[in-house]
Amino acid sequence: MRTFCQNPGGFVSQENYDGGLAVVNGHSYKDRKSPNTNVAVLCTLNFKHPFNQPIAYAQRVSELINMLGAGHILVQRFGDILDGKRTWPKELAQSNVVPTLPDAEAGDITAAMPMRPMVEIIEFIKAVDKVVPGFASYETLLYAPEVKFYSNRVQMDENFDTNVQHLHCLGDSSGWTRGLMMASVMGLLMGENLADRDK
Numbered sequence: 001m002r003t004f005c006q007n008p009g010g011f012v013s014q015e016n017y018d019g020g021l022a023v024v025n026g027h028s029y030k031d032r033k034s035p036n037t038n039v040a041v042l043c044t045l046n047f048k049h050p051f052n053q054p055i056a057y058a059q060r061v062s063e064l065i066n067m068l069g070a071g072h073i074l075v076q077r078f079g080d081i082l083d084g085k086r087t088w089p090k091e092l093a094q095s096n097v098v099p100t101l102p103d104a105e106a107g108d109i110t111a112a113m114p115m116r117p118m119v120e121i122i123e124f125i126k127a128v129d130k131v132v133p134g135f136a137s138y139e140t141l142l143y144a145p146e147v148k149f150y151s152n153r154v155q156m157d158e159n160f161d162t163n164v165q166h167l168h169c170l171g172d173s174s175g176w177t178r179g180l181m182m183a184s185v186m187g188l189l190m191g192e193n194l195a196d197r198d199k
Helices: 054-068 078-083 089-093 115-131 180-197
Strands: 002-008 011-016 022-027 037-042 074-077 141-144
Touching: 002 022, 022 037, 037 115, 074 078, 074 089, 078 115, 078 141
Parallel strands: none
Antiparallel strands: 002 037, 011 022, 074 141
8 A cells, every 4th residue: 555646735636548437636736726635545456366457457446436426536535435335415515625626426436446455445544544643534535546557567687778778768667666756766776877887
């Protein structure tokens, strides 16, 4: 479990993949702020024998969630998830936390999200609440689906050399990193490597 894309004063947004698959993202504006902070909570699933199609799996789960939201992103209050009930539009309209994605559909994420990632997300939110009190508030809003379709890893050696001479592949595009910090470290290591080669 990890957080990703933290946006104090940010906005939840929708992006669409091929086939009209609607997934959650988030962004910030320089001169416009919301009263909310949005952050992605991601659960990594590793599949082994006999199943090895994680991207297809994530697409199917996302399609189910889209189906429940009639093609829109689903939003549900954390407290409703804990109570085992869906969030109704009237309840969402009366909440203190106002959604920053206006056309998100109030509903039941747990009706489509598999149990293992859902339990891990709930436990992660509760754990973060110990460090950031209020993170697990009843009115905290969860949007779904938030998925990252990571590609295969580019084959490289310990010097970041690919099978194409003088071609190095770094950061998230290489498939080896999962965010800015790791991508930055990879860039730093590549820079040191190139500097050592010039000596």
